[in-house]
Each structure stands twice: as C-alpha cells, then as structure tokens.
Amino acid sequence: MDAKALHESQMIMARYLRDPQNNPPPAGVEQRRLKIYEDLIYNNIEGFISSGFPVLRSLYEDIAWHGLVRDFIEGHRCHTPYFLEISQEFLKFLMEDFTLRAVDPPFIAELAHYEWVELALDTAEDEIPDQVAVTDLLTSVPQLSPLAWSLMYRYPVQRIGADCRPQHTGEPVYLVVYRNREDAVCFMEINAVTARLLELIRENSACTASDVLESLAQELGIEPRSLISHGIAQLEEFTELSIVVLAPGP
Structure with missing residues (x-):
C-alpha cells in the first residue's frame, strides 16, 4: 500500500471511529475487530471526561450524557494527542462549538470550567514561592x-x-x-x-x-x-x- 492509499485508509478508519453510525467502516476489517477499536476509543474518552467533570456527569441521565460525549467526539477537532488534556479540549468544545440541547443545563459551560480549574491546578507544575518573613x-x-x-x-x-x-x-x-x-x-x-x-x-x-x-x-x-x-x-x-x-x- 502506497503512502496516499495508507493515508486514505487511516482517514476512513478515523471517520468511522468518530461517528460509526454515519460513516462506513474501512474495507477488509473484521467487524469484531472494529467493535474493539470503537469501544476502546469511546470508553477511554468518556472515562476521562466523566472523571474530570463528576458534578456535570451527575446531572445527566445516561442517554443524554453519552449523546453529549458523542457530540464532542464527532464534532470537535482536538489539538493535543494527550489523554490528560482531553478535559481541556472538552471544555473548549462546550465554550466554542457546542449548541445547547433541550436537555442541557444553561450553566453547563461555567460548571465545566469550574471543574476544569480544579484539575488544572491539581496537575500544574508551578511552585508557590517561599514565604519571606516581613516585619510590616x-x-x-x-x-x-x-x-x-x-x-x-x-x-x-x-x-x-x-x-x-x-x-x-x-x-x-x-x-x-x-x-x-x-x-x-x-x-x-x-x-x-x-x-x-x-x-x-x-x-x-x-x-x-x-x-x-x-x-x-x-x-x-x-x-x-x-x-x-x-x-x-x-x-x-x-x-x-x-x-x-x-x-x-x-
């Protein structure tokens, strides 16, 4: 397979994994194997989002929540390959690309930002400077x-x-x-x-x-x-x- 064909095959697979309901799978790949990749991608992303935004997750029924995560996977183009930065990309999606559905609370973006701040500070590499004794x-x-x-x-x-x-x-x-x-x-x-x-x-x-x-x-x-x-x-x-x-x- 030449480079162009390989790239096209990868793009077909990526489109399918993003939105398996509306994109055809790559030819010649067993359905069982496709299902493994599909579940692996979705479950990993959904798991990071659920753990990063626990309060937001608690406000949703399962169907509505998974629909929200699906919208993120299908519609947002992430600018980082790191799983630890998925929460930041999800926040960006809610603030820039997302259109509220009837089931979504109006405070969704602000609550997500507040929860993301806790994660961002928890993982920040900055250090607090030493406190110097002052007389006045x-x-x-x-x-x-x-x-x-x-x-x-x-x-x-x-x-x-x-x-x-x-x-x-x-x-x-x-x-x-x-x-x-x-x-x-x-x-x-x-x-x-x-x-x-x-x-x-x-x-x-x-x-x-x-x-x-x-x-x-x-x-x-x-x-x-x-x-x-x-x-x-x-x-x-x-x-x-x-x-x-x-x-x-x-």
Missing part, C-alpha cells in the same frame, strides 16, 4: 501565587448539584480557587472588592501593600484609611492560605 505587612510587596486563580461566574457553580440547578443567572459570583502548600485544591467565595484586590495584586511586581490598598480605595472613591484595617486582615488571611506571597518592600 503594609510595606511588603504582595504577589499572587501562580497557583491561585480569581474567577467570576454568572451562576453559583460552587453550589451546583442534584439539588441546585439554577435556570437563570443572578448576581455575579466571585471565587478564588487555589492550591495550597499541602497540594490541596481549595476554593473561597469572595466579593467584588476582594476580587479586584486580587487582580491588583496579580498585576503587581513592586508596589507595597499600602500602595495597592490605596489604589483600590481610589477606585472605590473612599478614604484609604477606611480600607486599611480590612485590607490588612484580608491580606493576612490570604498569606496564611498561600494565595498571596509577601516579599520585602523597597
């Missing part, structure tokens, strides 16, 4: 841990489950999801002001905590002194949780 928190330089993500959702994704299936968006939900020094992935619900504080810290490289809090107060249109005590307490908590790392000030 306000004169130290706060920096966001590379393993802390400040997120905003339209649905309360952290509460969604069998007994909580919101059908409409509400007030924005702000969360910080982080991996601590014991390698446990945790989340904390925060408010819009705290989320903005974390964003300022994420962008910070040299400003002191006092400067960051003053910038936040200016954005809010309030006196910095009224924000300092709360800001210090919040930074102390974030430091203890390894969400924020302090460096000595200038």
Whole structure:
C-alpha cells in the first residue's frame, strides 16, 4: 500500500471511529475487530471526561450524557494527542462549538470550567514561592501565587448539584480557587472588592501593600484609611492560605 492509499485508509478508519453510525467502516476489517477499536476509543474518552467533570456527569441521565460525549467526539477537532488534556479540549468544545440541547443545563459551560480549574491546578507544575518573613505587612510587596486563580461566574457553580440547578443567572459570583502548600485544591467565595484586590495584586511586581490598598480605595472613591484595617486582615488571611506571597518592600 502506497503512502496516499495508507493515508486514505487511516482517514476512513478515523471517520468511522468518530461517528460509526454515519460513516462506513474501512474495507477488509473484521467487524469484531472494529467493535474493539470503537469501544476502546469511546470508553477511554468518556472515562476521562466523566472523571474530570463528576458534578456535570451527575446531572445527566445516561442517554443524554453519552449523546453529549458523542457530540464532542464527532464534532470537535482536538489539538493535543494527550489523554490528560482531553478535559481541556472538552471544555473548549462546550465554550466554542457546542449548541445547547433541550436537555442541557444553561450553566453547563461555567460548571465545566469550574471543574476544569480544579484539575488544572491539581496537575500544574508551578511552585508557590517561599514565604519571606516581613516585619510590616503594609510595606511588603504582595504577589499572587501562580497557583491561585480569581474567577467570576454568572451562576453559583460552587453550589451546583442534584439539588441546585439554577435556570437563570443572578448576581455575579466571585471565587478564588487555589492550591495550597499541602497540594490541596481549595476554593473561597469572595466579593467584588476582594476580587479586584486580587487582580491588583496579580498585576503587581513592586508596589507595597499600602500602595495597592490605596489604589483600590481610589477606585472605590473612599478614604484609604477606611480600607486599611480590612485590607490588612484580608491580606493576612490570604498569606496564611498561600494565595498571596509577601516579599520585602523597597
């Protein structure tokens, strides 16, 4: 078989494995063998998706869930050959290529993103910098841990489950999801002001905590002194949780 014929044979097999209901199998391959490949491909992909998105999976009856996975396999072109990155490709499918069916919850993409963040942080190779002792928190330089993500959702994704299936968006939900020094992935619900504080810290490289809090107060249109005590307490908590790392000030 020449290279062109081999390529065409591989494409026929790939199309069949993606969508065996609507594509003919390659000629000359025993049906029993085809079934082995078909089940192997589907079961592996479905298994990774189910384990990566357990809450989302729990919201579906089997037929609807397998239909969703089939849509992903048939309609999405993955850009990675690694099984560990299937979850990321499934999320991309839901956010870019997927059209909601009547059976799908409206929060499907946001819930999937929230569950994917936990997996992404759990497998991230980044390390939290060592915490340096500082004598004055306000004169130290706060920096966001590379393993802390400040997120905003339209649905309360952290509460969604069998007994909580919101059908409409509400007030924005702000969360910080982080991996601590014991390698446990945790989340904390925060408010819009705290989320903005974390964003300022994420962008910070040299400003002191006092400067960051003053910038936040200016954005809010309030006196910095009224924000300092709360800001210090919040930074102390974030430091203890390894969400924020302090460096000595200038």
